[in-house]
Amino acid sequence: MTFRKFAKYVNEEENLVKTVFISLLTSFALLAFFYMFKLRYVENFIPKYGFFLFFAILSYSLILPSVKHVKIYREFACMSGMMIGMTIGMISGFLAGFYIGSTNGMFIGSVFGMSLGIFLGIWNGKCCGIMGTLEGIMAGFMGGLMGSMTALMMFNDNLKYMAVLVFLVSGITLFGLNYMIYKETREAEKRKNDETFFIIFWSILLTTVTTWLMVFGPRSVLFQ
Amino acid sequence: MKIKKTTLYFALIIILIVGVGFFMLKGNGLETNTAVSDNGNGDFQKIILSVKNLNYYPNTITVKEGIPVRIYLDSSVTGCLRSFTIRDFGIAKYLKTPNDYVEFTPNKKGSFRFACSMGMGTGTLVVE
Numbered sequence: 001m002t003f004r005k006f007a008k009y010v011n012e013e014e015n016l017v018k019t020v021f022i023s024l025l026t027s028f029a030l031l032a033f034f035y036m037f038k039l040r041y042v043e044n045f046i047p048k049y050g051f052f053l054f055f056a057i058l059s060y061s062l063i064l065p066s067v068k069h070v071k072i073y074r075e076f077a078c079m080s081g082m083m084i085g086m087t088i089g090m091i092s093g094f095l096a097g098f099y100i101g102s103t104n105g106m107f108i109g110s111v112f113g114m115s116l117g118i119f120l121g122i123w124n125g126k127c128c129g130i131m132g133t134l135e136g137i138m139a140g141f142m143g144g145l146m147g148s149m150t151a152l153m154m155f156n157d158n159l160k161y162m163a164v165l166v167f168l169v170s171g172i173t174l175f176g177l178n179y180m181i182y183k184e185t186r187e188a189e190k191r192k193n194d195e196t197f198f199i200i201f202w203s204i205l206l207t208t209v210t211t212w213l214m215v216f217g218p219r220s221v222l223f224q
Numbered sequence: 225m226k227i228k229k230t231t232l233y234f235a236l237i238i239i240l241i242v243g244v245g246f247f248m249l250k251g252n253g254l255e256t257n258t259a260v261s262d263n264g265n266g267d268f269q270k271i272i273l274s275v276k277n278l279n280y281y282p283n284t285i286t287v288k289e290g291i292p293v294r295i296y297l298d299s300s301v302t303g304c305l306r307s308f309t310i311r312d313f314g315i316a317k318y319l320k321t322p323n324d325y326v327e328f329t330p331n332k333k334g335s336f337r338f339a340c341s342m343g344m345g346t347g348t349l350v351v352e
Contacts, residue, residue, distance in 0.1 A: 017233045024237060028244050050248035058241070155278045156346050 006182050016065045016178065019199050023061040026203040031057070034211060042215055049103055049214045051160060055167050056099040056214075060206045063092050066174050067124060067202075068195045073185045076127045080184045085125020085136030087177045090143040091170045093117020097147025098166055100213055102159060105220025106152045112213060113144025116206075268292040268327070274300040275345070280338070283347030289333050294325045307341035310349060316341065 010016045031039075031053070039045050070076075070084055097113020121136025147166075154162050269287050273280045273295060280301075287293050297306055297319045309316040313328045313336070330351040339346040 017230055017237070021233045021237050021240070024240050028240060031244075046248060046250055050250065054245060054248040153342065153344055156344060 002183075006179055009182055010178065016069065019065040019068055019195075020061050022196060022199050023064050023203045024057070026200050027057040027060065027207040030204055030207050031211065039211070039215065045215070049211075052099045052102045052163065053211060053214060055163050056096070056210050057207060059092075059095040059099070059167060059170065060203060060210075062171050062174050063088065063095070063120070064199050064202050064206075066177055067120060068198060069178055069181050070124045070127055071195065071198070072190050073181070073188050074127055074191050075188075076132075076181075076184060078128045078131050080180065081125060081128020081132035082135045083180065084127060084177065085121050085132040085134075086139040087173060088124045089117045089121020089136040089139035091173055092120045093140040093143025093145075094147035095166065095170055096210070097144040097149075098151045098163065099147075100210065100217075101148030101151035102155075102163065103214045103219070104217055106148045107220055108213060108218050109148025109151060110145050112209075113147045114141050115144070117141065117143045268294050270294050270296070272296045272298055273347075274298045275302070275305060278345070280305065280345050280347045284350065285338075285347065286350045286352060287330055289330055289351050292327055292329045294327045295338075296322060296325045298322050304342045305340045305345045308338065309341055310336060310338045312336040 035045075066088060070088070076084060093113045093116060095113075096116045097109045099109075100112045101109025117140025118137050119140070121138075121140035122133050123136070125132030125134070125136030150162070150166075151159065269291050271285050271287070271293065273282070273285075274297075275281060285295075295308065297308060299322050301319075306320070307316075307318045308326055310326075310328070313330065315326050315328055315338075317324075317326045319325065330349075333351050336349045336351070337346060338349050
């Protein structure tokens with residue numbers, strides 16, 4: 001059965017579950033460190049930022065394994081590469097924009113969401129050349145803007161439920177992307193496999209930037 | 225009994241999420257606050273709304289039936305929140321300055337929603 005084979009591939013061959021765990025562990029450990037020394041002195045840190053920071057970290061722990069999965073093969077056919085650039089650009093831009101937009105407003109949420117979405121969109125979309133790269137740029141741009149705009153517009157309308165919903169839909173989409181990569185690359189040669197350092201580095205970077213932006217970063221007039 | 229590595233990772237992920245989530249998800253819900261109209265000289269009921277936590281403050285207003293109501297938005301209200309609507313009373317007006325107001329006479333009892341034109345800021349008008 002293909003799905004059973006996929007589950008085995010995800011768990012044993014590519015260690016994607018282990019990657020999720022490493023990303024979560026790194027991010028939460030870093031956050032605990034920040035909390036011990038700095039964030040616990042920030043007024044209302046947990047009620048104000050805890051929820052969105054928690055889901056931002058969960059989102060990164062789903063995005064990074066997908067990025068790692070793409071990096072293992074590096075080269076894809078045009079259609080697959082475009083789908084990879086679009087999915088990763090859109091989802092990373094949307095999630096980052098949504099969670100930052102929820103605490104800091106639309107401008108900084110859009111800037112951060114677009115930056116992350118476009119960067120990851122290009123980085124992953126270039127696996128098939130210029131088409132995937134362009135797709136990544138467009139998707140990251142759109143996702144970052146849409147994420148923060150959605151967050152701002154839902155501020156008084158069950159924003160937290162929406163945050164959970166957005167996370168679940170993104171998780172399912174990324175799961176689908178990993179399945180597509182598996183289907184497309186069964187015969188392909190792997191370039192790299194052990195990317196633990198890559199995951200730790202990006203988890204630290206994204207958690208640090210997100211936390212700093214949420215707590216100390218600039219915010220829109222309505223959020224001051 | 226030998227535990228599979230993958231099962232172990234799944235269990236650890238769930239423990240991490242539940243453990244950290246328990247600590248971090250202690251949120252504060254939407255704040256509700258109430259204002260009763262200032263009856264002034266008896267000709268009209270005066271309400272002044274401001275903004276707190278990106279919503280109208282107070283977001284529950286209590287007024288008396290049959291007496292005209294004037295709602296003002298102070299200078300803290302910006303953006304689309306200045307476009308004030310109460311659908312049930314046919315109110316939709318852009319209040320450009322803090323001196324502008326909407327005026328209507330509540331002719332039915334009950335709870336009615338008021339909102340900005342985009343629905344981002346909302347509240348309840350209680351007519352007694």
